[in-house]
Amino acid sequence: MDILGFDIFKFFSDTIRVKEKKYINREISWLAFNHRVLQEAKDHRNPLYERLKFLAIYSSNSDEFFRVRVASVRSLMRLKKKTKKKYDIDPDVLLDEINRIVTKQQEEYGNIFRNEILKEMRDHKVFLISEKETKPDHEQFISTYFKEHILPHLNYTFLGDTRKEIFLQSKQLYLVVQLRQSNDPPQKYHYAIIELPTHSVSRFIELPKIENKFYIMFLDDVVRKNLHYVFPQFDVITSYSIKLTRDAELYFEEELNGDIVQILRNAIKKRKTGAPSRFLYDATMPPEIKNLLRKSLQLSEKEMIPGARYHNFSDFFNFPNPEGVLPVFEPLPPIVVPQLSAYQSMFTALREKDWILHYPYHSFDPVIRFLEEAAHDPKVLQIRITLYRLASQSKVVNALITAAKNKKRVTAYVELMARFDEESNIYWAEELKNAGVKVLYSYPGLKVHAKLCLVTRSEGNVKRRYGYLSTGNFNEKTAQLYTDHGIFTSDLRLTNEMYEVFRFLNKKITTTKTSHLLVAPFSLRKRLIDFIDQEIHNAQQNLPASITIKMNSLEDREMIDKLYEASKAGVSITLLIRGICCLVPGEKSFSKNISAFSIVGRFLEHGRVYIFHNGGNEIMYLSSADWMKRNLSKRVEVAFPVYDESIKREIKDMLNFQLMDSVKARVLDKNLKNVYKQSESGKPIESQLEIYHYLKAKSST
Template sequence: MSKKHIPFVNREISWLYFNERVLQEAADETVPLIERIKFLSIYSSNLEEFYRVRVSTLARLTNLNVKAKTLLGFNPKKTLNEIKNIVVKQEKKFDQLFQATLINGLAQNKIFILNDTQLNVSRGEFVINHFRDKILSNLVPIMIDMDKPFPELKDRNLYFFVKLSRTEIKLKERFALIEIPKTLSRFLVLPDTNELKFIILLEDIIKYCLDDIFYVFTYDTVEAFTIQLTRDSELDLDKTVSDKFIEDLKNSLEKRKKGKPMRLLYDSAMPLDMLNVLIAKLKIEAEYLLPGNRYHKFGDFIAFPNPGSKDLEYPPNVPLKVEGLHRTQSVFTKIAERDYLVNLPYQSYDYIILFLREAAIDPKVVEIQITLYRLAENSKVINALINAAKNGKSVSVLLELKARFDEQANIFWTSRLMEGGVKVNYGLTDYKVHSKICLIKRIEKEKPVYYANLATGNFNEKTAGLYCDHSLFTAKKQITKDLVKLFDTLNRKTVSKGFKHLIVSPLEMRSKLTNFINREIRVAKAGKPAYILLKVNSLADEDIIDKLYKASNAGVKIDLIVRGICCLVPGVKDFSENITAISIIDKFLEHARIYIFGTGDTRDMFLSSADLMSRNIEHRVEVGFPILDYEVKKEIQDILDIQLADNVKARIINGPNTNRYKKNRLAKKTRAQVEIYSYLKNKLK
């Protein structure tokens, strides 16, 4: 079977159809109104990052010669055009949703978003006073000199492009640029009137008060339209990992701010003469121009206020307890008896913090080793590690400085940890360390005993309240022995193989996953039930997809739960007739990675930090870990069975990328995230 001819969806196109599923949540009338606005925000933020990273990479690839493009397997220029066509259609849906559905929906709930032309006298006075007290001193216009270079636009910042003109006297028009500071609140709730609620955006406040900004000029017409530039954010770094690396990284982060323009989003109401000035001065190519509505930087709408009923938002889930674990009893004593699983965000992340806190103060604990990738802003994890070091424990942290868009934060955490007496390893030269592992060494009866926490998501208490992940506590020697070897390897800034129970990339993951798939192929060919379930964020590796097609043809039944990119095409004759795939988009972000091979009690089940993408398998240190405890394995399987039965929020992944909801009129409605919470709550009873 030639890889050139296997059904394979371009990863960028597949990602865009994932983002369309996010847009579907904004369109879903069963979703509370404020939550729908938040899904529009998530869609917008996702697309922004897509342009900063993926589109910028494709733009670089357009310079390749014909032979290189053949090896690549697709034409970058053609893909860029396809991306633009899809995005333009999606942006039209976005605008329709915001303008027609959500604005009207807010109005039905007596909430109104006012623009600068809709203010009465009293609200206008309120806005003017707010502008003069809180905003005006933050705004410094830059007057454009047409004979000089255009001012450097910051990546993703919001600007007003302004034209000043005079109607009666022949006065040469002038242009200006106003940067809208990120520090200013984007939304202002105006005083109520007869139980009606009013919200105005920062842009409209500024537009209403433009005369206060340009009063020194004699122009009588001031036109202002928002623009936002997205730049290439990929970093070109020397691969040397040393103390100098932090300085190199800081310099590269500065360069990121001035990367090549990838997308200019502009208010489509902007007159053509103004747009032509922008294009000429920015020297931006036509394919990177994207018309939009009056509001850009929609990611800020994640903080859209709710001045109305609580019914306009999802009710908060109270994090559940984990049966058997208690906050006033030793976590180590419990883990020594059996494994425990924390299912996030349904169950409390406090258990992971308590694990680290107990390690920090327990006299028997002598060493803590942990890998960190993304951290919360006020990280309790960091505080626990620093306190452990102050209490005389040996604390070693491998902090990945190359975590995209978290580089600056991780430089800060590196300094904090080192000041607190923690040994910090910046990472490896050629590989990102993306694993989520922690190992505690405790001296019991004069012998070392190890306790571990391994997870599918980051040691980040903020995202743990939003992401669906699994976090395992274990003291099983099969796992801890491998972890001792892995940390020893990482501390020597290298990678190794020969792990008996863990699946570790970059040296072993591909071969081990392939061996498991081959095993199921042999089982199927022997006429026995063969099964594979893979739950991941992304499935894009061509060799894995090719192998799954071969397994399907051999008779292996394969279930896929893929939130984002899925380059595999299910249901294709002679390739994937035994493969079904769904994507679940709901209140929480599905983030767990689970691999299952086989059926019944003999099946092998792994949780992992790795998606099935080439970068995870070949260019990162990832850890897949086996579930060896029967009760934990059953719990994970029960959760997966609920997800496979979802007929409310699950979409069917197929070749045409229709994002059709998985519906079954005969079955009862199953919304996985609601049912999983109920399932875990009932277990406590």
């Protein structure tokens, strides 16, 4: 079975074993990460409105997990026993464990929402009420609003109506309504499924304010209250919310060597009709209705997951904050680096030295300025850039289009396979093409995940290259939320090798030979292993040896085993892993010298940093790559060295704040308990705030 160009059997045989002691299962580790998000919703140190946002993040994460990861595991259940045995796969065991953990987390989620957040909202005079809690002064408003804004968009289907096929859209909200007519015999009921029009109407309806109190209703409850208008010939008995999540993986029945855009469009269409991976239903639903739905929708018991009265809590991203009464985070305006802004031209600044920006602490504007200057500068000959995820109103794309109109040679390498951004990237690719930009797509089965931009400029009798290398996307929106690092440089050691990477992407060469950049899938894994081996050698010679790694995910078995080997040799290893960590730290027999922590907070930790002690001549790389099999073997990734000593010190200072964090840091261990790291000094340290104030102070000196 081929998914996105790799062998799913081999992939899952490496990740699906639940009981191995040296490796934490990838899916279970991810659930532990999402629990850290849930902890943020519970943490009273976070402002109330932001805790609602963390509930939304948890819900959104869960949806994607079931749409992709669980759907893929579930597909393995159809394999024959002999095949499962061959690949050492037991998807049934893993699915049972996933469902057990998710059910427990859902219970905690419901408790946080009902017993903590709703109560505190009431303390701020904001009341989220059901259809049974409305005030007399609200009745006319609710009825009128329903008839004018909701009823015209309602669609429903009766269960058992053979004239209409029942098809539930993925992630869409529905109510199943129990009805009866006055002349029906006892115990005879009719059932209808109503699609809630969340694409046309807000999920949250603000009711008229009464005595300085704010009232808000779920769209679900406004519909419940007015079901008699929808079914005037029936008595409405009750209703329950349901939601189906479908497999969102893209499966290709043909090689990606034809019209890749059309092939991808066809695959996206099939995603909308993907196999069910999770059916959420109100846990108070009677068994007879649950069984009727299961049979009518042709679902298995394993796909049936009990939930709460409401689903799609990701909608809380757009929950109203009436008159701003719910507390929010204190604003942290992006920092402008005045030393960089003082230059008349970015190219002049880059000729003098390397510059680094740390988002979202720093403003992303210099990246836009760099591209816009390149678009208008008559000396600029060519712009090359890799694009993975873009903002919906992309200033990056606008600058590239302007450059093409100004007769620059612009080449954009657009990754069409960026999950859930495929349609957006197809749109931007076509916009760029129409403007005269040369648009190239990645190799089949090899995503381009590197974040690079190279500008070639004519200066006298020479052509000079200016580069920008980053751990994060060319996306001005996510740059306000994700922590990343971006370096501007004219260092020939880097720009010449960036040129080689772009030659590979342009299919001028079949591999890259680089000494300074570490490029996957060619040299990145090997060079990382070489660096670790050097630390092992130094430790064996009783020399200082240490490794510090910060990344999103650590899953690759070969790299984990190499870290275990280093730990046994006496190398001190510190890991900062936001998400998946399949390595088991702190075990006496194989990982006693490894400590691992995770920071989940206001900003999403996204930058990757690799530091090797190297006998005192420290080596530091920033990278777009996590240590996952897909990143090191199935993607074009670039790790780039930090040569400037002042930039090195700055990054190490930031890492030190994170290693001292005692507010948002959790200890990672084999038990996956997500215990908060304790302060050694007794003083609470929240690293993201400390880093912001540190960089702000530096910008004013």
